[in-house]
Amino acid sequence: MKWLVSLVGAGLVMLTLRDLFHTLWHPTRHGGLSRLVMTALWRFARRLRGRRRVVGLVGPLAMVTVVGMWTSTVVLGWAVVYWPHMPGAFAFSPGSEAAQAPALLDSLYLSLVTVATLGLGDIAPGDAWLRMVSPLEALVGFALLTATVSWVLEIFPALTRRRVLAVRLALLRDADPAPRQIDCTAGALLLDSLATDVARVRIDFTQYAEAYYFHDGEDHSSLAAMVGYAATLARRGQAARRPEVCLAGEVLAGALEDLATILDQRFLHTGGTAADVFAAYAADHGRSLAQP
Incomplete structure (x- = not known):
């Protein structure tokens, strides 16, 4: 059951990476999430009064929204990967109260810290496979930042x-x-x-x-x-x-x-x-x- 939950989290991450790839690097540039968000915001703005002012914000706002959704889904996906194995498969720094917090909260915290490449070190993976997986999230976070800049x-x-x-x-x-x-x-x-x-x-x-x-x-x-x-x-x-x-x-x-x-x-x-x-x-x- 633990591995099934982790696979669901990995699936969320892969779906996000697929959408990012299709939006930014695929030759046809048919990104699913970005196109859906931008089309929805565009149609919504067209129905509002003072349309020109609102429509002028659609493009930048939609890009911010898409990047935020990419980041949130990556963080959530990796947190779901960690969640079933928290806290047993992780090492906590001495005096840390993190182990007393709910497992899901610790997983989200670890995922946020890792994807932002902060590396605070108060929670560290203990199992060998987690020591291999966790740095991959930091690489994905760096790639996401780079992709956002290149998109702009x-x-x-x-x-x-x-x-x-x-x-x-x-x-x-x-x-x-x-x-x-x-x-x-x-x-x-x-x-x-x-x-x-x-x-x-x-x-x-x-x-x-x-x-x-x-x-x-x-x-x-x-x-x-x-x-x-x-x-x-x-x-x-x-x-x-x-x-x-x-x-x-x-x-x-x-x-x-x-x-x-x-x-x-x-x-x-x-x-x-x-x-x-x-x-x-x-x-x-x-x-x-x-x-x-």
Whole structure:
């Protein structure tokens, strides 16, 4: 029975590590816990008054919540591993009153101390297998801290790329280049660079799906609001007479179609055209598509 309880605790730890791996390092980045938490918080925020202020906190709050749940589950899982063997399989420092506390409380305390790599030493594993298992929890705690830092460092550059593209589109919309200004070598280079930026954002939504739940602020820095103007520029490029401009317009249109496919498959599920998806994307972020 003791070993069965310990196996349940080990299972909790393994489930957490699996979710962490799929959220941060798996090529598809399909993390179960993180996506569920972020989707739930996003939908809840959309129903509240003062929506923009609340939605702006969803991304950071969801990341903190996910990391907290990972940490809590790891601590609880390892405590369940220790619990059936407490206090007999552990050594207590002289004068310590820990052995008089409930076994579950001691197990939680030991698990917290170990995962935080504090190593206070007032409770130490006595059995050989526990002396091997306990340092593994410290390694998991260190890996969890490292993963959290790397997650933050990965998300915010992806948000920057998305917002830079939105600001570029906003500036272009304000300049409102005429078709003849697009139909030149500079126009082809412009459309090609926009297609590259759109492709980067498409990859970001694949690799860092959590970035979808971050609010972009004002309309001019919101891709949800400005992406429609990119489609307008693509159409102008496709209608141009110069072959290089026409090709660049086709490439931009293809990049936008690919972006719409990813948004629809992963977040919106409209089953509609690219225009329908971008309209749903804008609405989901509390925006309306920018008009030329």
